[in-house]
Amino acid sequence: MEKTIGNQLSEITSKIKRLKTRNSRLEAENEELRKSVFNYLQMLDAQKKETEKASLSMQHEMLGQSLSGDKKVLMKEMDKYILMIDKCIAAINAKM
Helix, strand or coil: CCCCHHHHHHHHHHHHHHHHHHHHHHHHHHHHHHHHHHHHHHHHHHHHHHHHHHHHHHHHHHHHHHHHHHHHHHHHHHHHHHHHHHHHHHHHHHHC
């Protein structure tokens, strides 16, 4: 049985309507996904900045602790030299 031109046109029109509906749905889904990706990228960027800030803060803290430790070592060495100088002065005074 041959399809009549009217039936074929009807089928084509039906397919076109389904394709338009599908296209509209896909465009809406695509837009939703774009927004989702954009939001995800914004969150990722914010987390990256927060991580960099925390890392920098941690580096500053470690540097501060390192300098504090170095300062203590230097103070001990200075105390040793001062003690040695005092002993030398005392020895010089004792000989005079």
